[in-house]
Every structure is written in C-alpha cells, then in structure tokens.
Amino acid sequence: MAGLQPVRGTHDLLPEEYRGHRRVVETARAVAARAGYGEMSLPIFEFTEVFQRTLGETSDVVTKEMYTFEDRGGERITLRPEATAGVARALISGGLTQDLPLKVFITGPMFRYERPQKGRLRQFHQIDIELMGVAEPLGDIEVIAVGAQILEALGVLDRTTLEINTLGDAESRGAYRDALVEYLSDHKSALSEESRDRLDRNPLRILDSKNEGDRRIVEGAPQYGDHLNAESRDFFGAVLGGLDALGIAYVQNQRLVRGLDYYCHTAFEFTTTDLGAQGAVLAGGRYDGLVSTMGGPATPGVGWAGGIERLAMLTGAPEPAPRPIAMIPIGEAAIAAALPLAHRLRGAGLAVDLGFRGNLQRRMKRANKIGARAAVLLGEDELAAGAATVRDLDSGEQEQVALSALQDYLTRFR
RNA sequence: GUGGGCGUAGCUCAGGUGGUUAGAGCACUAGAUUGUGGAUCUAGAGGCCGCGGGUUCAAGUCCCGUCGCCCACCCCA
Structure with a gap:
C-alpha cells in the first residue's frame, strides 16, 4: 500500500466527518455574530517576521514548530501557526486602527510542525475571535462569555472546565519574574535540564513543568498573586466578578501560563479530560503589547482560539445528512x-x-x-x-x- | 526531538513453536427476482502480507534496517 500518502499530520475530511466540523464552525459563527463579531478571512501565510516577532523568540511555536520556507522571490514565508498575529498585522497594514474596537471571527487551517497524536495535527483548524482596542476588563469578560456560549450551544460546556489566571501587567510581570528567578536560582541544581535552560530565557514556563522534581520546587515558589500591583489585581478582580455575574464557572489556576509571549493580564483555557492528553479545547487571553511590538500604535486586545477537531471529537457523531x-x-x-x-x-x-x-x-x-x-x-x-x-x-x-x-x-x- | 504499541483485501481483524493454493465478517459486483428497496441464499471480484535486506530447503511468521500510523512525553487548539 506504499505510494501516495497524505503528508504526515494532515488529514482528509470526507463528507461525513466534515459535517462535524461544519457544525462547530456554523455554531461558533452564529453565536459570535450575535455578539457583534463579523467574520473575516486572512491569508494562511505571512512573512515569517510577523510570527517570529510577536510570538516571541523563545516560544516553542517559533523555535521548533513553524512551517517556514522561502518563496520564489526569496521571501521568508511562514504558514500561520495561529490567527492572532495575522489579525494584528491586518489591523496595522489595513489602517483599521481608525475604526476600533475591532471585533472579528476567523476560521480556517493552522499549521504547526509537531509530532501528531490524538487531537494534534500538523494541519488543524481553529475558530478564533479577537477583540481589539478595548482595554477594559469588560472586553475579557465578553470574549470569554462568547466562548462559553459557543461551547454551550455545542452541548459540551458541561464537559469542560474554565481555568483562569492573570499574568498581570508589564510591571507586575517584571516584579514576579525577578522574584521567581531569585527563588529558582537557589534550587537550580535540583531543576530538570530543560527548566535550567528556561531559567534565563523564559522562567515563567517552569511553573508549567510536569517534571516531578520541578513540580516539588514550584510548590514552594513565590505566588503570582503576591506580586501583582494594585492595578493588575483590580483588573483581574473585575474579570472574575463579571464571570460570576454571568454565572460562568471557573477555577483559578496559578500555574496557567501562556506559551506565546504576547499575553498579559487574563489567560484562560477551557479544558476537558475526555480527549486524552490534549485537553485544551478553547484558550486565549489578553495581549495588550502585541500591536505595538509589531510597530503599530499601542492597541489592547483580547481573544481566543478553539480547536475544531477537538471540539468535533467532543460533540460526537455529526448530524445525519438531510435525506434526499x-x-x-x-x-x-x-x-x-x-x-x-x-x-x-x-x-x-x-x-x-x-x-x-x-x-x-x-x-x-x-x-x-x-x-x-x-x-x-x-x-x-x-x-x-x-x-x-x-x-x-x-x-x-x-x-x-x-x-x-x-x-x-x-x-x-x- | 524521546519513548511504547502496531503495519495482512476498500474497512475491522484471524493467521500457536517457519511448511507449500493467505482466511473471515462488513462493504463491492452479478444472479435468485425483466416495474419496486431494506432481509435471505448463491456465485464472483478484490492481497508486491508497508518497503529493503538477511537467516533458511522453505518467511505473513525469525533477525536487521527503513518508512508510515497510533498513543504518550513535550507543547498546545
């Protein structure tokens, strides 16, 4: 049976399976539209710098997961690994900064060079909403609420847990980072090799480590909450208050750290235990620094991405095709x-x-x-x-x- | 990138310790049934046993390599 094979980590979506995808996309599109998020479409490739600069030089996505190639004109091109950076680029290059807030819904394929497994593909599909130009916690609340409403409409909300954390603003993050590095440096010899490596480059990621020894050390690490400045604490409090008011259940998880560097303040993940190791089904956060690191005017933003394949697996068998x-x-x-x-x-x-x-x-x-x-x-x-x-x-x-x-x-x- | 499991018909899978024409169920085609489907029966078609090498009189079976798939680590959607 050798011969023609699909590229590793890609997958044909035949009509029956595709109906499951469509249900996810159509449900999300409709719910998002009711909240004022209009659908837009973006190129599936961008200049490599668009992702390199914004996702952070140290992130896993940039260091080892991007599909990057040189086109015939000698340009460095990357297949998009996620949607947010593209929206930010469009905001700047399209002059949309005059028309804020920008509320958009996006869906389509994303590409990451990873080892495939259950719920993880090299070409996969996401639904995504972004809200740009809103600095208030009300923005975070709305974005999370829309996500919850989509999960509800898909009938899977009760099979997920909303985990939430705050990364604070730049000042808090710096203060915490310093405290964390100081603490971890004292335990450096006991850390795993990978974590020692991260100590300089991206210490916050160590909090996420699943290594036994690391976890024990992390237990005693300074708490994020203790290093937040008043502003960041108020912001997070307002977000949680809004979720309470809407009756959206959540669990605070101080170890929840985003892999992409542009996040600040709110980070959240709707997770499930029903899909094996790949538990995150819809995740996102606030990224106030993103647009300015790309060279645009300082523009706050919040958003999330949901994995269509994972959501489709969770919703189970697709509706039968209409009978002809x-x-x-x-x-x-x-x-x-x-x-x-x-x-x-x-x-x-x-x-x-x-x-x-x-x-x-x-x-x-x-x-x-x-x-x-x-x-x-x-x-x-x-x-x-x-x-x-x-x-x-x-x-x-x-x-x-x-x-x-x-x-x-x-x-x-x- | 690292581990573990698995590659036999379109699909799901049998094929103890090597032994000669490689099997089943489902699906497919035809017929039983020339203007009536589902059920049943009969027949048929469909296999470089992932690929390459090795051991042997003999390899789907044993050994080595390689490719692929799945799961897990990692990371995330």
Whole structure:
C-alpha cells in the first residue's frame, strides 16, 4: 500500500466527518455574530517576521514548530501557526486602527510542525475571535462569555472546565519574574535540564513543568498573586466578578501560563479530560503589547482560539445528512424526462438524487443505501399519464401524483 | 526531538513453536427476482502480507534496517 500518502499530520475530511466540523464552525459563527463579531478571512501565510516577532523568540511555536520556507522571490514565508498575529498585522497594514474596537471571527487551517497524536495535527483548524482596542476588563469578560456560549450551544460546556489566571501587567510581570528567578536560582541544581535552560530565557514556563522534581520546587515558589500591583489585581478582580455575574464557572489556576509571549493580564483555557492528553479545547487571553511590538500604535486586545477537531471529537457523531428524494426513471424516455424534472425540483429547494445508470431494482437499492426519504418512479405508464409514482420509503406506501402537483406533494418529505 | 504499541483485501481483524493454493465478517459486483428497496441464499471480484535486506530447503511468521500510523512525553487548539 506504499505510494501516495497524505503528508504526515494532515488529514482528509470526507463528507461525513466534515459535517462535524461544519457544525462547530456554523455554531461558533452564529453565536459570535450575535455578539457583534463579523467574520473575516486572512491569508494562511505571512512573512515569517510577523510570527517570529510577536510570538516571541523563545516560544516553542517559533523555535521548533513553524512551517517556514522561502518563496520564489526569496521571501521568508511562514504558514500561520495561529490567527492572532495575522489579525494584528491586518489591523496595522489595513489602517483599521481608525475604526476600533475591532471585533472579528476567523476560521480556517493552522499549521504547526509537531509530532501528531490524538487531537494534534500538523494541519488543524481553529475558530478564533479577537477583540481589539478595548482595554477594559469588560472586553475579557465578553470574549470569554462568547466562548462559553459557543461551547454551550455545542452541548459540551458541561464537559469542560474554565481555568483562569492573570499574568498581570508589564510591571507586575517584571516584579514576579525577578522574584521567581531569585527563588529558582537557589534550587537550580535540583531543576530538570530543560527548566535550567528556561531559567534565563523564559522562567515563567517552569511553573508549567510536569517534571516531578520541578513540580516539588514550584510548590514552594513565590505566588503570582503576591506580586501583582494594585492595578493588575483590580483588573483581574473585575474579570472574575463579571464571570460570576454571568454565572460562568471557573477555577483559578496559578500555574496557567501562556506559551506565546504576547499575553498579559487574563489567560484562560477551557479544558476537558475526555480527549486524552490534549485537553485544551478553547484558550486565549489578553495581549495588550502585541500591536505595538509589531510597530503599530499601542492597541489592547483580547481573544481566543478553539480547536475544531477537538471540539468535533467532543460533540460526537455529526448530524445525519438531510435525506434526499430519489428520482427513478425507467426506460430511455423516462431518463430523458427525469433530468429536467430533477433540475426543476432542485431549483425549488428539494434535495433530489438522480442516479446515472441501472434498472429499477438497482436504482431502488441505491435509493435505500443513500437513505432517501422517498422515491419518485417515472416509467412509461406515468409518462403517458403525466404523473409520477411517489413511494414513501419508510412506510412503503405509494401513490400516483400529477407532475404539475409533484413539487407541492414532495415538500412533505423535507 | 524521546519513548511504547502496531503495519495482512476498500474497512475491522484471524493467521500457536517457519511448511507449500493467505482466511473471515462488513462493504463491492452479478444472479435468485425483466416495474419496486431494506432481509435471505448463491456465485464472483478484490492481497508486491508497508518497503529493503538477511537467516533458511522453505518467511505473513525469525533477525536487521527503513518508512508510515497510533498513543504518550513535550507543547498546545
């Protein structure tokens, strides 16, 4: 069976599986639209710097997961690993800073060069909303609330836990970072190799370590909460207060740190234990520094991304496809007549299947196989009478219907 | 990048300690049934047993390598 294979970590989405994806996307799109988030589409590749600068030179995504290549003009191009940086770039290059707040919904493929496993692919799909130009905690609350509402609409909210944390503002983050580095340096020899490596480059990530020894050391580490300045504490308090007011349950998790460098203040993740090791199903946070690090005017932002594959797995079997009506001509004359008839009925909004070959029995079998709701039999007798025999494939009952009344009659099978 | 498991028909899988024409179920095609589907029966088609090398009189089976898939670490959506 060697030969043609899909590229590792990519996946064909056949119609049945794709219905599950569509349900996620359509639900999210509708919920987001009600909150005023309009859908936009972005290029799936950008200049490499767009991601390199914004995601942070030390993040895993940038250091080892980007699909980067040189195009024919010698430009360094990267397939987008996430959507937020692209929105920020569009905001700046498209002059949208004059029209804030910007509220957008995005969906499409993302690319990360990782080792595939359950719920993790190299080409995967996300839904994503971004709110830019709002510095108030009300923005964080709305964005999280929309996420929760989408999960609710998908029927999976009660299978997730909202974990939330604050990274504070730049001042708090700096103060905490200093305290953390001081503490960890005292235990440096006991840290795992990887964590020792992170001590200089990205110490906050050590809090996230799953290494046994590291975890024990982290237990005694200074708490984030103790180093927040008053402003950051108030901000976080307001966010939590808003969630309380909306009845959105959450768990504070001081170890929740975002992998991408541009986050500040609120960080959150809706997680599940039902998908194996890849538990994050919808995650995001606030990124007030992003637009300015890209060279644009200081513009606050909040947003999240949700994994469509993971959400689709969680929602389970997709809804069955709508049941068509099978058009079954018998004989040459009927075949000639069936095509325009099917065309007209389709034009009127009915789902009509017309097979390409076969006798009556074959076509009936096919009708059954595709789950047709009814069969429209068209033979010599019917043609002569200007009618068709319509058979209800569930009950087995059938009756003759004049062609002029056929369209009306068939609507009962929708 | 690191570990573990697995690669046999379109799909799900059998094929003790090597032994000659490689099997089943589902799906597919045809017929039983020339204007009536689902059920049943009959027949048929479908395999470089992932790939390459090695051991052997003999390899789907044992050994080495390689590629791929899955799961986990890591990271995240």
